[in-house]
Amino acid sequence: MRMVDLICKKRDGHELTDEEIRFWISEYVKDSVPDYQSSAMNMAILFRGMNKREIATLTDAMEHSGTVIDLSAIEGIKVDKHSTGGVGDKTTLVLAPMVAAVGAKVAKMSGRGLGHTGGTLDKLESIPGLSISKSEQEMINQVNKIGLAVIGQTRSLVPADKKLYALRDVTGTVESIPLIASSVMSKKLASGTDAILLDVTVGNGAFMKNLETARELSKTMVEIGKSLNRDTKAIISDMNEPLGLAVGNSLEVKEAIMSLHGNGPDDLMELCYSAGSIMLTQAKLCKNRDEARKKLEEVIKNGEAFNKFLLMVKEQGGDISYIEHPEKFEISKNIIEIKSKQSGYVKKCEALDIGVSAMKLGAGRETIEDIIDMSAGIILNKKVGSYVNIGDTLCTVYTNKDNVDDVLKDIENAYEITKEKIEPIKVIKEVIE
Numbered sequence: 032m033r034m035v036d037l038i039c040k041k042r043d044g045h046e047l048t049d050e051e052i053r054f055w056i057s058e059y060v061k062d063s064v065p066d067y068q069s070s071a072m073n074m075a076i077l078f079r080g081m082n083k084r085e086i087a088t089l090t091d092a093m094e095h096s097g098t099v100i101d102l103s104a105i106e107g108i109k110v111d112k113h114s115t116g117g118v119g120d121k122t123t124l125v126l127a128p129m130v131a132a133v134g135a136k137v138a139k140m141s142g143r144g145l146g147h148t149g150g151t152l153d154k155l156e157s158i159p160g161l162s163i164s165k166s167e168q169e170m171i172n173q174v175n176k177i178g179l180a181v182i183g184q185t186r187s188l189v190p191a192d193k194k195l196y197a198l199r200d201v202t203g204t205v206e207s208i209p210l211i212a213s214s215v216m217s218k219k220l221a222s223g224t225d226a227i228l229l230d231v232t233v234g235n236g237a238f239m240k241n242l243e244t245a246r247e248l249s250k251t252m253v254e255i256g257k258s259l260n261r262d263t264k265a266i267i268s269d270m271n272e273p274l275g276l277a278v279g280n281s282l283e284v285k286e287a288i289m290s291l292h293g294n295g296p297d298d299l300m301e302l303c304y305s306a307g308s309i310m311l312t313q314a315k316l317c318k319n320r321d322e323a324r325k326k327l328e329e330v331i332k333n334g335e336a337f338n339k340f341l342l343m344v345k346e347q348g349g350d351i352s353y354i355e356h357p358e359k360f361e362i363s364k365n366i367i368e369i370k371s372k373q374s375g376y377v378k379k380c381e382a383l384d385i386g387v388s389a390m391k392l393g394a395g396r397e398t399i400e401d402i403i404d405m406s407a408g409i410i411l412n413k414k415v416g417s418y419v420n421i422g423d424t425l426c427t428v429y430t431n432k433d434n435v436d437d438v439l440k441d442i443e444n445a446y447e448i449t450k451e452k453i454e455p456i457k458v459i460k461e462v463i464e
């Protein structure tokens with residue numbers, strides 16, 4: 032079999048056989064297929080698409096390109112959630128302790144941020160001392176002890192995705208439903224969880240820009256999961272504006288701590304309650320979503336969700352005094368307020384512009400080698416639907432960089448103010464099951 036023939040076949044709009052897909056992935060992981068041929072194949076798939084069988088085979092080939100984790104040593108139904116990426120998305124930091132506090136078993140492997148989207152691992156690492164590196168056995172032991180672990184993917188988990196994702200990121204081939212679906216689902220399946228809740232973001236700050244494509248991606252992933260006997264559901268959530276108010280690593284951890292104390296922003300809490308209710312019914316710990324929501328509200332009120340987060344930080348070597356006293360987190364040397372030049376309602380606070388700006392302030396990486404400034408970022412004082420007067424603060428910028436005038440201009444331009452009344456954005460668009 033020659034790789035160039037497979038590329039031409041897909042380029043011309045034909046289906047690939049299972050054998051051909053498996054050949055590509057196995058040879059690519061062994062470095063026998065070079066990056067330039069995989070790039071060409073990714074581009075052919077982006078333009079020509081794949082049918083259900085091809086996507087299922089690609090997912091399976093990727094899942095088995097490395098270690099597949101066995102979580103059977105953890106008693107009970109293991110639940111996991113995965114977001115397709117967003118700005119200000121600290122959901123895992125709040126949601127995972129909430130569901131674990133009700134009794135769910137969460138063995139979660141998270142990723143790092145790249146480009147305008149943040150990553151849970153970077154956020155967690157802003158807590159001094161916290162380690163996200165654990166072996167499979169250490170993760171299992173931690174979940175058996177406290178019900179919860181959030182760690183980095185081990186090197187051997189889905190090596191095909193590590194290579195392919197890095198390539199897609201720099202070749203304009205991220206935004207493809209077959210490629211996103213196989214990337215996400217191969218990792219979720221390989222990480223051994225029983226039930227999967229996908230958070231598919233939609234909007235200008237997400238990979239899926241409109242509801243139709245978000246729906247198609249959700250349905251594709253839910254079908255893959257179900258066909259392999261994993262209870263898989265998807266929430267489609269808004270990513271036209273950032274989630275919550277904080278964007279940037281330690282700023283988001285502080286917002287997560289506030290949320291676990293019951294003082295979280297409405298959109299973030301709504302997403303956590305909705306996602307958590309689904310996860311608890313998937314874990315068969317609650318009969319229905321109403322009962323689950325009540326339990327989640329209870330563990331926020333009685334402090335058990337916060338305690339679960341504290342325990343996790345402690346188990347992973349983090350300094351819990353930062354969780355108990357979040358004012359200890361280092362604050363950037365420059366704090367700049369961006370004021371509104373108009374009065375009216377906020378119509379837009381574009382997630383993409385805010386995410387890119389936060390990255391330029393030091394909160395994210397442009398390339399995988401970049402070092403993150405954990406204290407950098409943006410706090411939104413106003414979001415879509417807020418009323419502002421001239422001179423009100425739209426948002427507050429935190430950075431250790433000087434000469435950021437261009438970035439401040441971009442942040443100001445991320446906002447659009449109008450005279451007509453605007454309603455806040457509803458964070459949950461749909462549930463696909």
Ligand code: URA
Nearest residue numbers: 115116210211214215
């Ligand atoms: N998240 C992933 O893990 N993979 C993708 O391809 C896109 C988002």
